[in-house]
């Protein structure tokens with residue numbers, strides 16, 4: 001298939017581009033490089049530098065590259081920032097996705113795989129979380145993603161769009177071999193912050209909240225290897241190409257780890273006893289998020305193969321050690 005990958009120069013997008021190309025698809029990346037990196041896009045894959053809200057450029061790109069389907073990663077995605085700057089999130093997530101859907105409609109492109117999030121569930125009453133549990137986001141970021149899921153359903157009903165919405169839990173890790181990995185500025189995610197501390201680039205790891213109702217008082221999350229996530233996008237794109245109907249799937253490893261447990265595993269894997277401090281809770285953080293991914297396993301045959309915590313941390317450590325300044329080391 002000829003696919004447009006929005007946000008394909010970003011962290012999960014670039015790993016997905018790699019897997020789509022490996023599976024034989026023809027990929028074009030569309031990214032404004034607000035967070036992404038030119039060096040994360042493989043040689044031979046065209047990169048169109050532009051914003052999703054530039055509808056003329058989008059329409060032209062869909063036509064010139066004869067796009068048959070879209071894989072849509074481009075978004076702002078930081079829980080803490082979304083609580084302080086909600087307007088930014090409604091513009092860049094909701095308004096930009098509406099522009100994309102309009103351009104797709106105009107161009108006759110009727111298939112989309114969308115990056116949704118575990119944050120749509122809010123504080124679930126029980127775990128593991130299945131797709132039919134109530135969606136009650138506790139932060140602005142999660143609300144914008146839920147609004148987009150509603151838009152996709154409405155466009156499907158009225159215009160015949162077909163979509164797969166993938167609700168990821170916590171993406172981490174890097175491509176085997178360490179050629180691409182996670183490089184966000186500013187970095188806010190737990191695993192890269194821990195590894196940057198192990199490298200001596202940061203003074204200490206801060207634990208955001210030690211009074212949650214969990215066994216050790218710190219938040220529990222479900223960490224999934226970015227390559228396992230990427231492979232799910234290949235399966236979702238092929239499901240739509242084969243005429244499959246619209247679907248919503250969770251993507252997680254189905255195992256939860258507390259912040260303290262992630263820190264302890266990282267100390268063991270890196271061999272560095274870095275400093276750790278307790279800090280206040282971060283606004284908008286639910287206590288526990290752990291997925292059931294039974295539906296995508298059953299319906300698309302997806303299998304996470306790299307998502308045990310040690311493999312995730314070891315692959316991320318390989319990337320950070322070989323790229324201490326991230327993609328700046330490529331220039």
Ligand SMILES: NC(=O)c1ccc[n+]([C@@H]2O[C@H](COP(=O)([O-])OP(=O)(O)OC[C@H]3O[C@@H](n4cnc5c(N)ncnc54)[C@H](O)[C@@H]3O)[C@@H](O)[C@H]2O)c1
Nearest residue numbers: 007010011012032033034035036051052074075077115171
């Ligand atoms: N990282 C996670 O753990 C996680 C978990 C759940 C969902 N997600 C979702 O997955 C997607 C990718 O996340 P990521 O961690 O790779 O983020 P990222 O910031 O690395 O990638 C996003 C990319 O989109 C581009 N972009 C942003 N706004 C754009 C716009 N208006 N026009 C064109 N390009 C634009 C950025 O430059 C960047 O390259 C996001 O939609 C995010 O909400 C991420």
Ligand SMILES: O=c1ccn([C@@H]2O[C@H](COP(=O)(O)OP(=O)(O)O[C@H]3O[C@H](CO)[C@@H](O)[C@H](O)[C@H]3O)[C@@H](O)[C@H]2O)c(=O)[nH]1
Nearest residue numbers: 077079117118119169170188189190206207208219259285
């Ligand atoms: O320095 C830090 C950074 C994070 N945390 C905690 O570690 C956990 C994981 O945080 P982080 O890595 O920032 O990820 P989340 O906030 O859980 O969000 C990620 O995972 C969500 C799905 O679960 C996605 O929707 C988001 O896009 C993605 O950023 C949370 O409990 C944080 O409070 C710390 O204690 N210290």
